[in-house]
Amino acid sequence: MTLLESAFNRSFRTLLGREILRFVRVWTQTLIPPLLTSLLYVVVFGVALGGRIREVDGIPYLQYILPGVALMSLVTGAYMNTSTSVFDAKRERYIDDILISPMSDAQIALAYTLGGTLRGLIVGVGVFVVGMPFAGASVANPLLLLLIAVTVAFTFSALGAVVGVVAARIDHVTFMTNVVIQPLAFLGGVFYSADMLPPALRIATLFNPIFYMVDAARYATLRASYMNPYPTLAIVAALAALAFAGAWWAMNRGPNLRY
Amino acid sequence: MIREDGPALKVEGLKKTYGNGLVALSGVSLEVGAGRFFGLLGPNGAGKTTLINSIVSLARPDGGDVKVFGKDAFAEYKEARRMVGVSPQEVNLDKFLTVEESLLYHAGYYGVEKKKAKERAEELLERFALIDKRKARTSTLSGGMKRRVMFARALVHDPKILFLDEPTAGVDVELRYRLWEYIRELNRGGMTILLTTHYLEEAEELCEEIALINGGTIAAQGTKDDLKEEYEARNVEEVYLRVVGHDVA
Numbered sequence: 001m002t003l004l005e006s007a008f009n010r011s012f013r014t015l016l017g018r019e020i021l022r023f024v025r026v027w028t029q030t031l032i033p034p035l036l037t038s039l040l041y042v043v044v045f046g047v048a049l050g051g052r053i054r055e056v057d058g059i060p061y062l063q064y065i066l067p068g069v070a071l072m073s074l075v076t077g078a079y080m081n082t083s084t085s086v087f088d089a090k091r092e093r094y095i096d097d098i099l100i101s102p103m104s105d106a107q108i109a110l111a112y113t114l115g116g117t118l119r120g121l122i123v124g125v126g127v128f129v130v131g132m133p134f135a136g137a138s139v140a141n142p143l144l145l146l147l148i149a150v151t152v153a154f155t156f157s158a159l160g161a162v163v164g165v166v167a168a169r170i171d172h173v174t175f176m177t178n179v180v181i182q183p184l185a186f187l188g189g190v191f192y193s194a195d196m197l198p199p200a201l202r203i204a205t206l207f208n209p210i211f212y213m214v215d216a217a218r219y220a221t222l223r224a225s226y227m228n229p230y231p232t233l234a235i236v237a238a239l240a241a242l243a244f245a246g247a248w249w250a251m252n253r254g255p256n257l258r259y
Numbered sequence: 260m261i262r263e264d265g266p267a268l269k270v271e272g273l274k275k276t277y278g279n280g281l282v283a284l285s286g287v288s289l290e291v292g293a294g295r296f297f298g299l300l301g302p303n304g305a306g307k308t309t310l311i312n313s314i315v316s317l318a319r320p321d322g323g324d325v326k327v328f329g330k331d332a333f334a335e336y337k338e339a340r341r342m343v344g345v346s347p348q349e350v351n352l353d354k355f356l357t358v359e360e361s362l363l364y365h366a367g368y369y370g371v372e373k374k375k376a377k378e379r380a381e382e383l384l385e386r387f388a389l390i391d392k393r394k395a396r397t398s399t400l401s402g403g404m405k406r407r408v409m410f411a412r413a414l415v416h417d418p419k420i421l422f423l424d425e426p427t428a429g430v431d432v433e434l435r436y437r438l439w440e441y442i443r444e445l446n447r448g449g450m451t452i453l454l455t456t457h458y459l460e461e462a463e464e465l466c467e468e469i470a471l472i473n474g475g476t477i478a479a480q481g482t483k484d485d486l487k488e489e490y491e492a493r494n495v496e497e498v499y500l501r502v503v504g505h506d507v508a
Contacts (some may be wrong), residue, residue: 010371014368015368018355092354093347097351099317100340102336258317259312
């Protein structure tokens with residue numbers, strides 16, 4: 001058996017299948033609300049306010065915000081999926097059935113992470129596709145956009161696994177969403193260009209990881225970006241690797257998982 | 260009865276201290292022969308569940324060795340865990356799955372081929388009278404049914420050794436007798452059973468060999484008859500009371 005076959009063996013595929021089954025089974029909570037919320041952003045910011053803002057960096061406003069809005073849903077969807085799935089499984093201890101199985105901790109971390117990645121992608125791509133006719137946008141580099149979307153969803157899904165393991169109460173999970181991820185997403189240059197900010201805020205923006213992700217997605221869609229896109233892509237990939245290392249650690253050494 | 264060579268389970272010097280300083284296991288050594296029906300008894304907090312959890316890596320022991328049919332439980336965990344089935348003390352069924360899915364997904368986690376898993380699940384659903392409930396979500400089941408699903412789940416990957424942690428806790432008398440009968444049948448078929456229980460009559464009824472754990476160490480171990488003789492006791496309950504320090508007058 002090759003290394004690849006053994007890493008993606010039946011045990012791994014079963015857990016990944018379970019993760020997909022979970023979010024599909026509760027699709028009214030996992031797939032529809034984020035799609036709806038994002039479309040409201042498109043309508044309110046794009047259609048209603050877009051008439052006043054018209055263009056940013058020479059790009060029609062709705063086109064300018066669409067990659068970021070889709071990425072915001074993708075980030076939240078991926079994070080929420082894994083954090084709640086892992087937290088629920090830990091709280092009700094059915095994760096024990098997985099932890100005592102012959103799967104390695106890396107396989108467990110990867111299966112959970114890929115489950116959330118897929119949900120993030122479904123929601124993100126859904127928002128993008130539905131928003132495209134309104135924005136009249138086309139994608140300059142679809143393959144690059146997909147690569148960025150997968151990497152970003154993977155990063156936040158892995159982060160969700162860490163939080164799901166570490167969180168002692170469900171409000172720790174929602175705290176991360178409401179107090180960390182949502183504000184970072186809003187301040188990540190989704191609705192404006194960093195050029196429009198005063199110098200101090202512009203520098204602060206550079207410490208926001210979501211800013212790089214939005215900027216990279218905008219580059220792949222519109223060939224317009226604030227930063228040089230290649231170092232940005234390297235940062236996004238490094239964050240994904242870091243987040244997965246965290247998820248692996250969480251399954252192996254995380255508190256309240258293996259006593 | 261089929262008896263294999265070598266012990267099914269060999270635990271040597273197992274130590275575990277929790278983060279809060281509680282010493283749960285202080286150098287536990289234990290050997291369970293293949294095909295035996297082994298009872299692990301002890302008061303609450305004696306270390307029974309910690310011992311089982313340490314064997315299956317749910318607890319991380321600080322030291323010691325565990326071998327399952329000769330396979331190191333840590334270095335060769337994949338092989339070792341495949342041979343172990345666990346029915347835990349607390350109900351821990353996946354609420355997103357139906358009864359049938361609980362068995363099939365568990366079999367998948369253990370790498371059991373799909374066709375074989377389906378056949379085995381069918382057999383166990385039948386055996387535990389769960390056929391009518393196969394499409395029901397586990398969260399909608401009664402306590403006794405949940406217990407039966409957990410039991411079936413522990414068996415669906417055909418383990419060679421079965422850990423039953425208080426399997427009849429909160430179960431009505433009728434189901435308890437049926438579960439006893441089924442466990443006996445599994446043991447007669449060659450499966451090694453490690454049972455922890457509070458019900459001393461359960462140990463008396465089922466187990467050939469018993470270990471009494473108290474304060475994180477094995478306080479006594481032997482066949483039922485040897486222990487009764489050693490402690491001049493009429494039954495397991497008296498042995499238990501003498502070992503854990505509450506002598507019966």
